[in-house]
Amino acid sequence: MFDKFIKKFISSPKNNESKPANDANQADPVLTFLNSNYEITSDWFELFTHFILLDQHNKMPTKEWYTEAESLIEKVGKDEFMKIGIQWIKDCIEKSKEDQRRFKHLGPMAANDPMQENLGVTYGNTPDWVRKVYGEDAFEGGFFKLQQYFALNHFQNYFYQSLGGRIMRGFIQSAVILKDPQLLELVDLLALTNPNSSQDPIHIYSQFEPEISVSKLTNLKAKAKNKNILKRIDKAIAEVGKKSGLSKAEIEESVIPDYGINDQGEYIFQFGAIKGVFVIKNLKDNETFYVLQNGKKQKTAPAELKDNYPDQLKEFKKKIKEIKTSLSSQRVRIEEFFLTSHSIPYKTFVKNYITHNLIRILSKDLIWNFKSDDKNVNLLFHNGQFVDSNGDPFLENLDECSVTLWHPIGFESDYILSWRSFLIKNEILQAFKQAFREIYIITDAELNTESYSNRFASHILNKDHVAALCKVRGWSPSGIINNGKVTYRIPGTDYKAEYWVSDLYLGEHSKTYGSAHISTDQVRFYKKKDQLPLSEVPALIFSEVMRDIDLFVGVTSIGNDPEWHDRGGEGAQGYWSNYTNGELTERSKIRAEILKNLIPKMKIANKCSFDGKYLKVKGEVRNYKIHMGSGNILMEPNDQYLCIVPDRSSSKLKKVFIPFEGDNMLSIVISKALLLAEDDKIKDPTITRQISMK
Known part of the structure; x- marks a missing residue:
């Protein structure tokens, strides 16, 4: 029975009418490769054998591996390799999407639909070129090791545990050798569609020059939620910076592409006599239109472009998507300055944040602190000049200043209100809350409890929604199940915060594990492994942590669900009533x-x-x-x-x-x-x- 199950889900599900595959051990066999008959030679098998040597996702290629791969690619021919390789990756990505659907409905064993059929590997027939690497441990026909399989997610089960997926690793790693834009584009596609399984793209990006690697790693960081992947990205960026003699923060801000955006915030693409224009005022306000030869504008692409410039039109739309992705990832990077207290020399700041045509879209609407021996002022770049909270131009020399992102904590309420009034009066949309940022000060009650805060205790939250929001804000939600805590390690510091929670069953189950709801308890802070009295927690860190927790409660509480007014037990109804009018x-x-x-x-x-x-x-x-x-x-x-x-x-x-x-x-x-x-x-x-x- 088990053999039938394995055979059903591991052997090829397709009935190809093409010529059957010969024994893969024979010289120069004809295989059903990429759904067509393709004569594959022993040179390909030698290359594939080299590819599958990368059998663990934590094992990345060495210089020697790349050198050997380059030699083997030359044997099969670069043009042939590119033709087959690009189609292979596209097919693999489509397969991984199919696997994800199967994983959701049938579970991990049934999800794997590998491309072994494209390599002459069928049930009961594992070729010698596979056994050279895996020996008798290679599972007959299925290849993967079952004891490892159940722990993998729906993308990993293809990419790292199937023969086709592991060969795909070799193909995408060849982007480092060949420097081909098409291959690199497919690496991007793989990374951004599977950001939490992007170990290989991270390594690939880190092998390129900083102008390419850092921007791609930064974009990926904005998509990824897995803590280990985020650590890998930060480490890769830091290593790229080290090679250039720069810190991680310095390399991140010094090599950002401007995508050809002009000083009016426009990206213009010329299609013969027609112009495609993408105008970016801020993150929220942007538009795309086309200027015809007679000067008229229209929102949709003219039929002439679709007929005569299809590839260029595709490139224009792709560039718009890249710009939006980059703006989003740069917003995340700059907001982290609140906690990292990143300081920038004034001249560097002007170059990388004020005159840089992409970053200026974000930075011009933010308030910055300029500090030197004789100055300490907060300014915003408005209408081509730095102004204060009253809108008055600041005309003094700022060359000797260091620049940091301003945070409202510690300032008088009247001063904060003056900035808020200025933003509203001039309809300035900040990329994230800054002037209107919530401030949380330690209360007398928290000083009395000393080691923990009960400010956000006794709430009832939706577990799955909390977990999703934790990932967005950089918290680790895994402890909800493991030890009743969500955890946040403050970037660039030794500080950690914990929000204690416990399962609460209200008649519904979570999509992941256990009950659908949790009740909340204490907030605690640590430095390294030592718990801190709240009085010793830096004010800004305390405020930002509490701000996140207020967000978790405010977004995921059952009190925000209007249908809860007549649901749940007496306790839940009582909480709902108190919350909705609290x-x-x-x-x-x-x-x-x-x-x-x-x-x-x-x-x-x-x-x-x-x-x-x-x-x-x-x-x-x-x-x-x-x-x-x-x-x-x-x-x-x-x-x-x-x-x-x-x-x-x-x-x-x-x-x-x-x-x-x-x-x-x-x-x-x-x-x-x-x-x-x-x-x-x-x-x-x-x-x-x-x-x-x-």
Whole structure:
């Protein structure tokens, strides 16, 4: 029975009508290679044998391996190698996608659909050229070692455990030897579609010159969530910098491509007499259009381009995607400056952040601290000059200054408010929260507990959502299952934070393991292995850690789910009621401040007012209170709950300027206010039925 199972899922599932494969041990056999008859010689087998010597994903090629590979590629012919190799990688990537689908539905044993059939390897027939490397340990027909197989994820089970996948490793590693743009493009595709299994692309990138390697590694870092992969990327960037005599931070900022973007923030591609234009104002505001020969603009690509310039049109769209990816990864890199306190000499700062046409899109809207022996000022680059929080130009010489990213912690509230007012007045969208960044100061209660904080204890969160958000913010969620903790190692320091949690079963199961929900407990800090009193934790580190935890609670709490008002046991319902109308956290207070700035400028201003933690809206049918923390709605006069699933994509909402991205609840509150201000126009019966129940 087991043999039948193995044979079903390991032997070729295809019924090829092409000529059957001969015994792979014979000289110059004809194999069903890439779904066609291809005469493969012993030179190919020698190359394949060399490729599969890389049998462990932690084992990367040495100089000697590359030298031998180059010699063997010359034997089969570079042109032939490229023709077959590129098609092989594309086919492998498609196979890996198929494996992922099979993995999801059938489990790890059934997921592997290797390309052995393309190499003359069938059930019960493992060729000598494979046995030369793996000996009798090579599993008959299936090749992989079963005891290792179940621990692999759905991409790894192909890439590292199938014969076809391991040969693909050899093909992509040849990009280091051949320096071919097509091969490198396929390495990019492999890396960005499987970022958490990107050991090989990381090694490949690190072998190229810094201008190529660092930007590609930085883009990959923004996609990857696996902690070991992130460590590999950081180590690779540091090694590239060391070769150039630069620190990791210095090499990261010195070799960023500008992609041909001009000083107006435009990337222009010429198609004969037609221009393709990609305009980038900031991360959120960009557009693509085409300028015709007569000067007219249009949003869609003209038919002439599709007919006469298909390859160039593809290249234009590819470049736009690369620019967007790079902007996103550079945003992540710059935001890390809050914790790393990266200091930049002024002249280097101007070169790499102000006159660099890609990075300027992000850095010009951020506030920077300029410090020297006789200066300590915070400035923003606006309309071609540095200005202070009042918008006044700063005209003094800054050449001797070092530059760091400004953080609002430690500054007077009036000064912080002046920067916030400046951003709103000039409609400046920051790439991430800076002037509006939440600040968390140690409270008296936390000083009394000394070694831990209960500020975010006793919440009920969705486990899978917490795990996903942890990965986005650089936390490790694996401890949720292993030891009841999510962990964050602060970049560039010896500090670590832990948020203690425990499983809570409310009738639902997680997609990964155990219950779907967790309850929260203490937050603790460590330096190396020693737990710290909260009073000894640096203020900025404490604030940033608490900010992340506030985000976890604010986004994943069941209190944000309107359907929980009549679900769960008594404990869950009690928590839901308390949360939905509780006191505002620091994150919610920032939201309330933004609302108090935005609402007076909107057409519903005369129907809105603020009362503590609520935004009050006067409708035509009833009056409402929207909680600015949870977004939940109570109807006056009896505080009856109103359940609404908001439409955040409405055209009305898109016209509202918000000076930062990343707060979905802010959009929810605004969309609900816009809807309820005109409650007599609501057509949805699930809403009108609730409103009419008095």
